Amino acid sequence: MNPGFSVYGISTGLLQPGDDIVDRVLTALSATDAQTIADNDILLFAESPLSTTEGRNIRLADVVPGSQAETLGKKYSLDPRLAQVVIDESDRILGGIPGFLLASRGNLVLPNAGVDESNAPDGWVTLLPKDADASAARIRKEIRERTGKETAVIIIDSRTHAMRLGVSGVAIGCSGILPITDERGKADLFGHELQVTRRAIADSLASTAELLMGEANEGVPVVLVRGYRYTFSEHAVIESIAPEEDLFLGSLSRNG
């Protein structure tokens, strides 16, 4: 059984293109009760500040929107140049509401494909990390090299949920942790086989981190979770679900 865990916000201050994010985290960590990195710590990074350090920023003035972007921009009341960036960053545009496109990207369904106008200089937008799993693996390796500690790293974003107000967290990449546990074959308290057999551990950790990160100018781009017993995995990926097995998309397409 998991006895419990502690959660610490790490205030690095504003991150800029080219900043060494691991160095900034290690420095800022010493001002928290966590003090230093320990083995089995989980570090969660907000995607937008991380992307910024990786140079994943685009100036909208440099974007020329195509005809699909012009059409979507008109239909959903958003800057056609932003629509073009969202198209470029996504596999498929699923729909939209005024101000936002709903886009799929790999195993994610995200507002504006994760393209972020907040927390970027005027006229610039921040893209998601090019490969969030690779970013997580790189950070984990750098932490190991600099501290000798074995950690898990998760890159997170905010997401909305059907019919709910407000955002919570979602994992978009990870390294060193099994993101979804499979409890098939396990029994409930009455010895029945479990109905719900997979748990989105990385997404739940992402929501835990969101509680401290906030969306405003709080400058907490990284959160440390200590004491949570997770399952190690060197090469785990965050699996998506087939649309026809998905209760939301499956239901709505069967209805439609």
Next chain:
Amino acid sequence: MNPGFSVYGISTGLLQPGDDIVDRVLTALSATDAQTIADNDILLFAESPLSTTEGRNIRLADVVPGSQAETLGKKYSLDPRLAQVVIDESDRILGGIPGFLLASRGNLVLPNAGVDESNAPDGWVTLLPKDADASAARIRKEIRERTGKETAVIIIDSRTHAMRLGVSGVAIGCSGILPITDERGKADLFGHELQVTRRAIADSLASTAELLMGEANEGVPVVLVRGYRYTFSEHAVIESIAPEEDLFLGSLSRNG
């Protein structure tokens, strides 16, 4: 800024109809590092064990399915008696996949309207609490009467998310805490007004609790969060979003 917080699992053992859940929590708490209730602790209760103590169990043998339940049972391969209970417990059936109906109930969209076959005796199902906000308010009042401490109480369930494998947490009722914070007017690090202005604090806390509760026979129906700075609210409700403003339902209905 929120400096950090601690999370404790509380193992009450199996809960039965009529059990005094507050008494069981206070007793079990003494075996954890948290020891006793403190002011501003947040207590999160899994809905199914709580419902059981409230007598919200139904024996399927006592249910007579109507024609809609027979039709849905056939279409989605589930026991028509279970389909009838789901219909009775929901406002609207939105669709389904084999084994599950997608149902709306108040401000929630939930598989099988929260009707749970796991963790119930053979042939029985557990319903959601009749009024989860009222359950939360009652528990909070009982804790105050027995300990003198002012706490927040959240009732939680598991939910799935579009295109994602695995469940995370969702708040279905609360007392003493503002479940969704509104940051309209706040600025980001560059002084822009925030795009995403509402945060689903109660849902993120529910996912935090899910990390310790598990789905299997772990017997952790209650989780305590200590040190998280939340906003007090005496009569907050978990607001839902209008379908046309909802990025998922709005998108899919515009597309369909």
